Amino acid sequence: MRSFDVVILGAGAGAKLVWNGVRGRSVAVVEPALVGGRCPFLACVPSKAMLRAATAWRLAREGRFTGLFTGAVPAREAYSRAVAHRERLVNGRDDGAAAAALERTGAELLRGRGRVVRPGVVEVADTEVGYRDLVLNTGSVPEVPDVPGLAECPTWTSEQAMSTDEYPESLLVLGGGAVGCETAYLFAAFGCAVTLVQRGPRLIPREEDEASEEVAQALERVGVRVLRNTTPTGARRHGGGARVRLADGRTVEASRILFATGRRPDTSGLGLEVLGLHPEPGAPLTVDDRCRVAGAQNLWAVGDVTGVSPFTHTAHYQGRVVAANLSGHVVRADYRGVPRTVYTDPVLASVGHTEASARAAGVDPLVAAFPVSGTVRSAIDDAREGWVKLVADSARGVLVGATAVGGRAEEWISEVSQAVRAELPVATLVDTVHPFPTFSEALEGPLWELASRLPRAVAPAAVSGAG
Missing domain, CATH: 3.30.390.30 (FAD/NAD-linked reductase, C-terminal dimerisation domain)
Structure with missing residues (x-):
């Protein structure tokens, strides 16, 4: 059995800071999907590229600036061009360059889903691999609302929305957090008829009241219909799309429904019970201020799986903290200075x-x-x-x-x-x-x-x- 000083389960954002920060130690990175994780291929990078294109296209349509452009194309064509730029930027979701960069650091990439089979040993694709320290960077998965009939309707997660070239004539966004607001803004800016449903009275409810209202006004300016204080209670297929019934008695019809109701830490199938850990499904792993998982030895966690400030830049920060501690330093995370952003306009x-x-x-x-x-x-x-x-x-x-x-x-x-x-x-x-x-x-x-x-x-x- 081959053994490594450090084994990292998941090659997402935080992992890169670990494998780059523990030079001189043997490292294996276990990844079943994309090296780099969601952010560069399915989330942050493609969504911000699309938002940038939407803003540029809207600017070209404003009378005060139209004369500076050669001419704004129609909405559907603008969307197609933005998608083409997005796909170039994410290299068609080919992670070959990222995998090669990882291996140039001396780390080894193992393809597959890792699972702890006994203390100090993980199994990857039917092969056992030993470790001294194990770092969990398994990310999160979308929350799917439990609404009768929803499973029969055409739906998207935010990742699917950022990896398709489909232009929906209408879109229903469930959830008024950062992802919901950004996605609603993006599609509305390209001329799609968008309705956003938020269960509470405010969008981005963690922020200042006036900031939440500014985001709502920004959405409404690009044509988003914002419905607050209501939730979906039922759904069914309707034509090529869906019809959704809301708790306040209204109905919304849309070509697609987008889930933006949150994400939950991905701890399923990791074999953590072997280490004496029994997290509830969807619950985050409890970590201390050095990012060590509570209740286990030589076990660390970074990123969404910790449930701490779920942003890519938080994962980067935690990765640096773990790398420093694995390198013999005592470094403690302090999250007071972690910024929060919503990329509407x-x-x-x-x-x-x-x-x-x-x-x-x-x-x-x-x-x-x-x-x-x-x-x-x-x-x-x-x-x-x-x-x-x-x-x-x-x-x-x-x-x-x-x-x-x-x-x-x-x-x-x-x-x-x-x-x-x-x-x-x-x-x-x-x-x-x-x-x-x-x-x-x-x-x-x-x-x-x-x-x-x-x-x-x-x-x-x-x-x-x-x-």
Whole structure:
């Protein structure tokens, strides 16, 4: 039996940071599908490429910019061109280049689904492989709503939607989280008739109330019909599509139904019971701040399977943490600075606490906001929608959260992420000088406002008047 220092089950986003970060140790990576995981082939990369194309096509149709383009093509043709660009970008979902890059690091790729058969041993394609440390990076799978008749209807997961060239005349999106909102925006922007159903009163419910409303308005501007406070109660095939009955008595007809009701960690069939672990189906694995799985020795986990902040960049971060610990360092994960993004237009980016969550955590929040239109960059780019809102802990004089809408916020939210994670004093942040003209200048106004309202003990000298 061959043995390795480290065996990684799953070659998704976080795994790459592990196999690249433990040089000098023997590594095997077990993957039954695509090296690189969902993100580069089925999720983040193709969806953002399609969203970029949709935004460009809409821009070409606006009267103020039409003269700068050679001519906007019809919606269906624009969609087909966007799909062609997407397929070039994901290389037709051929992971050969990614697999070769993995093996150039010295790691070995084993194709198949890995399963623990006894402590220190996994089985891959009927072959046993030994390990000293095992890293689980098995990701997550889509949640499928339990609705009578739904199984008989034409449906998509978000992955299927991002790997097909089908142009649905109409689409029903179930779920108002980030994936649901982005997918609804994308298809509506290309002229598809889209209805989005959200069970609660707000889209993106974890975010600030006003941010949730901004996302709803962005969807409605491109023609999405947003139905809140309702759920599907039944469905049946209707013509070539589906007819769905909602709890409020309304019905929705659509060519396709897209599931965006969440994902659950994939722990099935891993043989974890051999290690004394018995996770409930769909439940995340509990990890400590070094990403070690609770209740087992030499077992680590990264990415969606941990249930912690399920973003690709979180998996990357956890991969670095695991690699450092496997290399003999003691490194602990701190998730306070992990940003959250929704790539509608305008984009939503946030980090840390909202005003409400700060209060719930026992923080007395100071809040200051500033409109994107207050920057010169907004006039240059003709992008006047949006705002930034900062939340500070009044007792300590540090930022604990921020939300930004518009102004390419996804590109500069990490500045605030660092401030939140490092607990940098507002007294320090007011001295940050941003290049002109940029959207990031929108941070300066609310920072100075917070500084002026902080108690004298934690306010900057220039604002408090201290000598």
